[in-house]
Every structure is written in C-alpha cells, then in structure tokens.
Amino acid sequence: MLTTTLTSRDVRRINRSTVLQAIYRAGAISRLQLSQCCGLSVATITNVVAELLAEGILLEAGLEASDGGRPRRLLELNREYGYFFGVEIGETDIAVELFDLTLQNIQTAHYSLHGEENHPMKAVQCVIEGVTTLLAALNIPREKILGMGLGVLGLVDHTDNDAVLAPSWQWQRVPLKELINQSLHIPLYLDNGAKTMALVELHMRKTSATNETMIVANLGTGVGAGIVYEGKLYCGKTNSAGEWGHTVMALDGALCRCGRRGCLEAYVGAPAIITRFRQRVSDRSEACDEDETHALIAILEAAQHNDEVAIQVLQETAHYLGAGLANLVNLFNPQSIMLGGWVGTLLGPYLLPEVRRFVERYALKLPFDATQILVSQSGKDAGSIGAALLARENFLQKIWRESPVHSWRG
Known part of the structure; x- marks a missing residue:
C-alpha cells in the first residue's frame, strides 16, 4: 500500500x-x-x-x-487584493469578465462572432483585446491579476499543453493557451464550457454538494454536459467526459456539425430546432431571422400564442431531449440534472413538463424517481463565472507561495 x-x-x-x-x-x-x-x-x-x-x-x-x-x-x-478574469468562448459570442477576489463581477467586454469568424486567432484577438481594454479602463495593473479561466467549446487536452479540439469549428489541437499568453502572461486555465458551468452549480450549492452526483446539461448552439460525481468534476481519461451532445440518438440520422450522423446535438441544438421550424414555415418572419437567439425567442413566443407549428417543433425538441436525459439518468443515477446554457435557460421553463414526461418514459423507474430535473438559475454569465472559478481554484491550490500575486513566472 x-x-x-x-x-x-x-x-x-x-x-x-x-x-x-x-x-x-x-x-x-x-x-x-x-x-x-x-x-x-x-x-x-x-x-x-x-x-x-x-x-x-x-x-x-x-x-x-x-x-x-x-x-x-x-x-x-480583501476584494482589492487581486482579480480574476473569466472568459467564455462560445459559438456566437466571447465574454471577457473581470471579477474581484470574492468573484463579484466588476466589468464585462462582449464580442460577437459570426460563423466565418471562428478562426483561432480571432478568438485570441478578442480575449487579448477584452483583457487589455478592461485593465486600462479600470486602471488595474496586470500584476494584480491572480489568474484567468477560459471556458471553451470542444475538448481540452490537458496532456498536450491544453490543446483545444473543436470539430464544429475545424479546430485541431489549437494551442489556445500558448497563443493567448504570448501577449498576456497571466496564469491561465482552460476547460470545456460545460465543465465550467458545472463548477458554478457546485459553487451555488456550497457545502451541500459534497456527496452529490449532478449533471449540468449545456444546451446552446452546441450541446454538452458537465458531470459532477460526489462533489467533484468527472473528466475521464482524456478530459473528454461529458460529450453528451455526440451520443447517437438515431442510426444514420440527421447530419451533425461534427461530421457524424444521428448525434443528439443534431436534434436539440439551436440550429436544429430553428431548421425544423424553417422547413415548415419558410414564408414567415420568424424563419428569416439569422440571429439564433432572436429566432428561438420568436419560436417560443409563437408556441406560447398557440401556434401549431411552433408547438410541434418544441414538442419534438422535448422528446429528443427527454430521451437524451433519460440516458444520463440510467448511466449516472444523478440526484439532479440542471438544464443550462442559453437554450436551456430560454426554453427550459416552457419545455420542462414535457421533458420530464419523456424522461420518465425512457428512464428506468428507480433512478428516475431519485432524479430532480430543473432549469439552472445560474444566469446568462454562468460560463464566464465558472471560468473565473476555475482560475480561483488553481489560485487556492497555490496559495502557499510567499506572494501569490508576484510569484508566477509563466
């Protein structure tokens, strides 16, 4: 032993x-x-x-x-002892947020992305610009930054200098950490955005989550899951645990952005929901809006006003989502599943009754009865808050150093 x-x-x-x-x-x-x-x-x-x-x-x-x-x-x-940056690199938006030592938000910089702007250097440029702009606006010296966390789409390979693999963006082992720190030289920590969202849920529960098995379903343009086992993130051998959006729902089914067919993401991700609606109502204004958020809001509002097509599309979404969540219930036997991400928080309150009904249909009774399915209350900034938590946890692990603010050398 x-x-x-x-x-x-x-x-x-x-x-x-x-x-x-x-x-x-x-x-x-x-x-x-x-x-x-x-x-x-x-x-x-x-x-x-x-x-x-x-x-x-x-x-x-x-x-x-x-x-x-x-x-x-x-x-x-001491709130002013030092600061953390929390950065969320999403499909359509990059948020760079500055937090004090207690993780209170001080200021935020947002950058919109279009499909053709998903080159790694565009993301790097936005992050560097956001950090530089906020520090200058608030007159905070860079040496007061204790760390920066990034929640990113795709996989983060911690065995290969935190290389990022994002098939939907055609990113193949992008050295994002190295590229950013060529300019910033700040202690930097990366992980998948679903995992950073799970950190937020743990933080909100504080001591009550010590022995909890919980899953945060990150629903947005893409789909993923942050898995918490007995109060700690479960990452798997290659830190790729939680790629729930690429579990197969239909053999040789709809084409997914990852290049494979039948993935859950191809049925419950924002583009899939909008596409199903557009295919049935090509002549309506809701179908023409190119902005995903605006389009989904319009579909939701139409369903709430008893529009039959919108109701049918969201019913189908609840069906696929319920089956996907039932798989998580059967595999992990969690105490709770939180619907998060911008699609989860937008559609969750409307879909939740139907989602629960379909989860009950497809899950085994014993684990289903033990699982709460809820809409996350962590808010729209959960990704960046979780990234800041990632940086804070690493700061706490290194707090024994004589002067944490000045000791890091990159």
Missing part, C-alpha cells in the same frame, strides 16, 4: 487553502467560527490568519454581534 508523508510546508499550504475556502463560503467569519468549520485548532487558525492578514489577502471587518460575551473580530477577503 502506498503512503504519502506530508511535509510541514504541505500542511501549511492545506491549512491556508482550507481557511480561505471557508472565508469564501462564509463572507465574514470569526476566528473561533473558522476553527469550528475547518476542524483546525485555534492556535493554527491564529497563525494562518496572521499570515494572510500580513499579506493583505484578509481584512478585519468589524465585530461580531455579541450575546453578552466578548465580541469577536470578523475576517473577510
């Missing part, structure tokens, strides 16, 4: 990270409360807190309300 011996430096790193995680969750907390929730002695807490106060990561934030005893000083994170 293998055993691991922790050095005093390892213990110090773990204690610092544990304390910071607890303060992130609590917002403001006393030393005694920290000791109780972290399972560390008061002496250890005193030493760790003293270090973090001296480094400027923590601040003392007034006194705890007293119930007759001596009031205790509260601790909180």
Whole structure:
C-alpha cells in the first residue's frame, strides 16, 4: 500500500487553502467560527490568519454581534487584493469578465462572432483585446491579476499543453493557451464550457454538494454536459467526459456539425430546432431571422400564442431531449440534472413538463424517481463565472507561495 508523508510546508499550504475556502463560503467569519468549520485548532487558525492578514489577502471587518460575551473580530477577503478574469468562448459570442477576489463581477467586454469568424486567432484577438481594454479602463495593473479561466467549446487536452479540439469549428489541437499568453502572461486555465458551468452549480450549492452526483446539461448552439460525481468534476481519461451532445440518438440520422450522423446535438441544438421550424414555415418572419437567439425567442413566443407549428417543433425538441436525459439518468443515477446554457435557460421553463414526461418514459423507474430535473438559475454569465472559478481554484491550490500575486513566472 502506498503512503504519502506530508511535509510541514504541505500542511501549511492545506491549512491556508482550507481557511480561505471557508472565508469564501462564509463572507465574514470569526476566528473561533473558522476553527469550528475547518476542524483546525485555534492556535493554527491564529497563525494562518496572521499570515494572510500580513499579506493583505484578509481584512478585519468589524465585530461580531455579541450575546453578552466578548465580541469577536470578523475576517473577510480583501476584494482589492487581486482579480480574476473569466472568459467564455462560445459559438456566437466571447465574454471577457473581470471579477474581484470574492468573484463579484466588476466589468464585462462582449464580442460577437459570426460563423466565418471562428478562426483561432480571432478568438485570441478578442480575449487579448477584452483583457487589455478592461485593465486600462479600470486602471488595474496586470500584476494584480491572480489568474484567468477560459471556458471553451470542444475538448481540452490537458496532456498536450491544453490543446483545444473543436470539430464544429475545424479546430485541431489549437494551442489556445500558448497563443493567448504570448501577449498576456497571466496564469491561465482552460476547460470545456460545460465543465465550467458545472463548477458554478457546485459553487451555488456550497457545502451541500459534497456527496452529490449532478449533471449540468449545456444546451446552446452546441450541446454538452458537465458531470459532477460526489462533489467533484468527472473528466475521464482524456478530459473528454461529458460529450453528451455526440451520443447517437438515431442510426444514420440527421447530419451533425461534427461530421457524424444521428448525434443528439443534431436534434436539440439551436440550429436544429430553428431548421425544423424553417422547413415548415419558410414564408414567415420568424424563419428569416439569422440571429439564433432572436429566432428561438420568436419560436417560443409563437408556441406560447398557440401556434401549431411552433408547438410541434418544441414538442419534438422535448422528446429528443427527454430521451437524451433519460440516458444520463440510467448511466449516472444523478440526484439532479440542471438544464443550462442559453437554450436551456430560454426554453427550459416552457419545455420542462414535457421533458420530464419523456424522461420518465425512457428512464428506468428507480433512478428516475431519485432524479430532480430543473432549469439552472445560474444566469446568462454562468460560463464566464465558472471560468473565473476555475482560475480561483488553481489560485487556492497555490496559495502557499510567499506572494501569490508576484510569484508566477509563466
């Protein structure tokens, strides 16, 4: 049996990270409360807190309300100690958002993309421009940036310098991290956008998700899933777990953007829904709108006004989606499935009753009865918030360094 011996430096790193995680969750907390929730002695807490106060990561934030005893000083994170960027590279939009140490959004830069603009260097240019513009507008020095997370479409191969493979964009092992950091030189972390969205759901649940198996269905132009197993992201051998949109729903079925046929994405992705509608009502204004969001909103509004064609198209979407979710229920036996992504949050409230009905039809009874199916409440910025969380988690893992703001060398 293998055993691991922790050095005093390892213990110090773990204690610092544990304390910071607890303060992130609590917002403001006393030393005694920290000791109780972290399972560390008061002496250890005193030493760790003293270090973090001296480094400027923590601040003392007034006194705890007293119930007759001596009031205790509260601790909180110093919002201005450093900042994180969260970037979502989506099919039609790139969002570059700046967050403070507590992950409160400060400012956002958006860049629209058209189908012909999906070249890697266009994405790199937008990210660099967004970061540079926000830092200049807010007069924040680059050395105050603790990290940047990117949620991207496609696969991220962590064994090959975080190369990005996005078949729908014809990206083959694009060294996105290297290309961006040729200009920015910021600690940079990449992962698939569905995984970063799953991080947001975990963050919203805080301590209640420790043992939870949960799936976040990312429904947009593309389709994917972020899988959480016992409170942690499940990534698989090659970090490609969650490519749910490319599970086969129909043998030799509709052509998918990945080049194969019958994928779930070819039936429930935004282009597929819009195409089905356009094929049946080519003479109507809803069918002519080239913007995917506007087109889907128009279809939804038509269905809500009892338009038979729109109702039929969305009913078919619920049918395919329900069958796809039933596969996830049978395979992973999750406690919850969250419908996320811009299509999931837009259509989810309307589709949810029918989706549940079809999931019940196709899933096994025992796992279905144990699964909640809900629409995510994490909002339209979930992708960029999740990317910032990715950067924050990596910052916390490295917090033992003497000066985290200045220690990274690229």
